[in-house]
Amino acid sequence: MKERILYDDEFEKQLKAKADQFKMYPSDKVWNEVYSSLHTRRRRFVAGMTVLVASILILAGTQLIFPSRVIHPKSITAKVNNTSKPATGAALHNFPTNAFTADATDRSEGQPGPDVSQALISPFDAQTAALYDKPSSADQQTVNLSPESPMEKVLQPAPRIKGIQATDMLISAEQSGKAGLVDIIENTQTTRVSLLNYPDAELVADKTANSSTHFHNDRFGWELYITPSLNTHYLNGLNYQTMNQSIQNAPVMVVRLANVNGFVDNTPVIGYELGGNLMYKLSKNFSLKAGLAFSFNRYYIKAYNPGPTQASATLNSYLGYIADSSVNFASSGINKNPTHYQNRYYQISMPVGLEMKVAGNGKLQLHLGATVQPSYLLNTDAYVLSDDYNSYSKDAQAFRRWNINLGAEAFISYGTGKLRWELGPQVRYQLLSTYKNNYSLKENMLTYGIRIGISKTIW
Amino acid sequence: MTEEAILQGCLKNHAAAQKELYNRYSPKMLAVCYRFAHNREDAEDMLQEGFIKVFLQIHTFQNKGAFEGWIRRIIVHTSINHLKKNKRFNESVDIIQASSVQVREENIPSIVQAKQIVDCIRLLPLGYRTVLNLYAIEGYAHREIAEMLDIEESTSRSQYTRARQMLEEILIRRNLIAAPREKTDRLSAIL
Numbered sequence: 001m002k003e004r005i006l007y008d009d010e011f012e013k014q015l016k017a018k019a020d021q022f023k024m025y026p027s028d029k030v031w032n033e034v035y036s037s038l039h040t041r042r043r044r045f046v047a048g049m050t051v052l053v054a055s056i057l058i059l060a061g062t063q064l065i066f067p068s069r070v071i072h073p074k075s076i077t078a079k080v081n082n083t084s085k086p087a088t089g090a091a092l093h094n095f096p097t098n099a100f101t102a103d104a105t106d107r108s109e110g111q112p113g114p115d116v117s118q119a120l121i122s123p124f125d126a127q128t129a130a131l132y133d134k135p136s137s138a139d140q141q142t143v144n145l146s147p148e149s150p151m152e153k154v155l156q157p158a159p160r161i162k163g164i165q166a167t168d169m170l171i172s173a174e175q176s177g178k179a180g181l182v183d184i185i186e187n188t189q190t191t192r193v194s195l196l197n198y199p200d201a202e203l204v205a206d207k208t209a210n211s212s213t214h215f216h217n218d219r220f221g222w223e224l225y226i227t228p229s230l231n232t233h234y235l236n237g238l239n240y241q242t243m244n245q246s247i248q249n250a251p252v253m254v255v256r257l258a259n260v261n262g263f264v265d266n267t268p269v270i271g272y273e274l275g276g277n278l279m280y281k282l283s284k285n286f287s288l289k290a291g292l293a294f295s296f297n298r299y300y301i302k303a304y305n306p307g308p309t310q311a312s313a314t315l316n317s318y319l320g321y322i323a324d325s326s327v328n329f330a331s332s333g334i335n336k337n338p339t340h341y342q343n344r345y346y347q348i349s350m351p352v353g354l355e356m357k358v359a360g361n362g363k364l365q366l367h368l369g370a371t372v373q374p375s376y377l378l379n380t381d382a383y384v385l386s387d388d389y390n391s392y393s394k395d396a397q398a399f400r401r402w403n404i405n406l407g408a409e410a411f412i413s414y415g416t417g418k419l420r421w422e423l424g425p426q427v428r429y430q431l432l433s434t435y436k437n438n439y440s441l442k443e444n445m446l447t448y449g450i451r452i453g454i455s456k457t458i459w
Numbered sequence: 460m461t462e463e464a465i466l467q468g469c470l471k472n473h474a475a476a477q478k479e480l481y482n483r484y485s486p487k488m489l490a491v492c493y494r495f496a497h498n499r500e501d502a503e504d505m506l507q508e509g510f511i512k513v514f515l516q517i518h519t520f521q522n523k524g525a526f527e528g529w530i531r532r533i534i535v536h537t538s539i540n541h542l543k544k545n546k547r548f549n550e551s552v553d554i555i556q557a558s559s560v561q562v563r564e565e566n567i568p569s570i571v572q573a574k575q576i577v578d579c580i581r582l583l584p585l586g587y588r589t590v591l592n593l594y595a596i597e598g599y600a601h602r603e604i605a606e607m608l609d610i611e612e613s614t615s616r617s618q619y620t621r622a623r624q625m626l627e628e629i630l631i632r633r634n635l636i637a638a639p640r641e642k643t644d645r646l647s648a649i650l
Contacts, residue, residue: 011623012595019580019596021573023486024493030507031481037511038477397475 046378049348053292056276059222221279221457223289227426229449230268231297233434235385236442265302269342272296273428273449277351287355293373295347295428297447300340301383301392341392343382345434345445349375351407365413365420373405373428385441398439404431409451422453462526469517477514484527485510488534494580494592495538509537535597539607542589579629587622594619 275293282288353371360366380399383392411424426449433442460468460479468476489506496502512533520529580588589608593599594615601619605612630636 011627015576015626016596016598018573018576019490019494020487022490022493022577024489024499024502026485026489026503026506030485030503030510031478033507034481034510034514035474035477038472038514039474 046348049292049376053276053294053348056222056278056292057224218457218459219281220459221281221287221455222276223279223291223422223453223455224276225274225422225451225453227273227275227449227451229271229273229295229297229426229428229447231271231299231445231447232268233266233299233443233445236444267300267302267340269298269300271298271447273426273447275351279355279455285357287357288353289355289369289371290350290352293349293351295349295375295447296344297347297445298342298344300342302340341383344380345377345382346379347375347377347403349373349405353407360413363415365415367409367411367413367422367424369407369409369411371407371409373407375403375405375430377401377403384435384439398435400432400434400436403434405429406431411451411453413455418456420455422451422455424451425449426451466517466520466526469514472514480513481510484530487527488530490577491531491534491597492538494577494596495535495542495589497585501541505538505541506534508541509534512537531597535593536607539589539593542585543608575633575635576630579626579633579635582629583622583625587618587625590615590618591622591626595623 273293273295275291277289277291280288351371351373353369355367355369358366358368377399382399383394384398385392405428407426407428409424409426411422411426413420413422415421428447430445430447433439433444435441435443460476465476465480465483469480485506488509489502492502492505492509493499496505513530516533520526580591583591590604593604593607594601599607601612601615604610604615608615610618627636
């Protein structure tokens with residue numbers, strides 16, 4: 001714009017001067033809108049994380065409420081042991097439903113299977129299994145895999161069924177006294193092996209069967225956990241030796257060089273971490289995991305209210321930081337009753353790490369895990385200590401948004417059906433200071449708690 | 460915080476610096492918007508839109524002129540664009556192809572409050588007000604005003620002349636400036 005060099009007359013000059021004196025103060029809504037428009041990336045990040053967390057929770061919830069019924073395109077050869085000896089009451093011990101499947105080509109030394117390409121024994125699916133009441137005179141009954149399959153073919157040496165010797169699979173009936181039967185419901189594509197008449201009948205499998213091939217079908221899983229936790233935070237003062245010369249020459253209060261932790265009185269308060277992970281089994285004992293976690297940490301600070309004061313010493317202007325709020329509470333006081341204020345931190349993080357099974361069998365296992373957790377500070381309600389350690393002030397701008405945490409955990413897991421329950425200690429250390437670099441104090445938090453979790457293999 | 464620090468902070472998209480800049484200039488800029496707008500709500504919408512542009516385009520500021528002047532130009536252009544979306548505005552600026560109008564030379568006493576002047580300006584019809592704001596207060600030339608408002612330069616001139624005359628009449632009627640030698644009763648039509 002080319003401004004006119006001179007105003008034409010005195011009236012216009014005066015009009016401009018008067019109009020320029022006029023000021024109006026906009027409502028808070030204007031800045032809020034401006035701010036949210038400028039920082040949409042942050043909003044999008046939070047929204048994306050929320051969607052991701054919600055998706056994991058929905059997936060996990062769905063799996064919990066409606067357990068998946070996986071049908072593998074595999075057929076089976078199974079032998080029903082219904083000998084004259086009394087049935088012992090069967091139990092399906094610790095292997096998943098899909099472990100009952102086996103490739104039809106296994107049945108007869110690599111010979112192609114019958115037309116019926118799929119079969120499923122679904123002992124968990126008693127409601128949907130068709131129940132038939134077939135008489136049985138034989139001591140031992142066999143599963144008839146297809147119309148074309150002769151009985152004797154089926155009676156050939158049993159194959160391995162996902163690490164389980166089919167010969168070890170026993171179906172027995174105890175309570176009814178009738179012969180246990182397994183029948184096949186044929187479709188054009190699928191043959192379903194059903195338990196007949198014996199809703200209480202269960203399959204017994206040899207748990208010692210070779211499971212080396214087992215994990216291939218159980219690579220993916222999820223876990224949810226909550227960790228009630230406490231935290232300890234470590235404060236460090238200025239690093240006097242590393243300051244530049246001009247600052248070193250300046251008068252420095254002795255307290256600056258002392259241990260800052262001696263000037264504060266903080267008490268941990270219980271917080272929590274809530275998270276979910278997706279697991280990928282790398283080998284029999286190692287799993288990779290990644291997920292999202294929300295953590296809420298807090299602790300009490302003991303302070304004394306001296307009345308309104310100016311926070312002139314709150315932050316280091318020579319380090320390039322200027323506080324825009326003022327303070328409020330003294331960190332020490334004489335003849336005054338202390339007040340406890342809470343520092344609260346709300347953080348979302350994305351743990352990525354490894355988990356190792358170090359001991360245990362199918363039922364009870366011991367695991368160790370370690371994660372790296374890029375994290376984002378969603379919000380704070382916290383006071384920062386002034387650099388002379390005399391007072392606390394509230395300044396949201398002092399806090400670092402992005403951080404990195406390291407997590408470690410050890411837990412025992414106990415399998416009940418398809419789920420595993422997990423319990424054990426968890427530790428999390430915040431690598432970077434809670435505050436930005438230009439703030440004189442450094443705070444690193446160590447959070448520890450008991451992790452309670454639940455996990456499940458998806459497929 | 461110095462202006463340079465604010466500028467550097469805004470260039471890095473730091474919220475604190477942006478807030479500081481906003482706090483420093485928004486009262487003046489809202490007053491600018493208010494002179495153009497129908498009401499306060501419209502003025503706040505203009506201000507909001509203008510400050511978003513300021514922050515998004517701050518990297519284009521080249522330190523050649525005053526920072527406030529640069530912000531003000533963005534706010535003014537934003538306000539004009541906001542007005543141009545309004546059909547009523549487009550009709551109002553092009554109505555009058557006024558011929559020569561006698562303009563008096565009156566002084567505004569220093570005792571007159573800024574708010575009184577602004578209130579009087581806001582009594583002008585929208586088209587007059589816009590041209591008067593742009594020419595007399597914001598310092599744009601008639602050629603620039605014509606480009607901004609998509610009108611003829613002569614229209615801008617005539618509108619300004621009429622606007623100024625009408626404003627003086629309002630000021631007189633409110634006893635804010637000395638009584639004129641000649642009176643027109645044109646004022647009663649708009650008041």
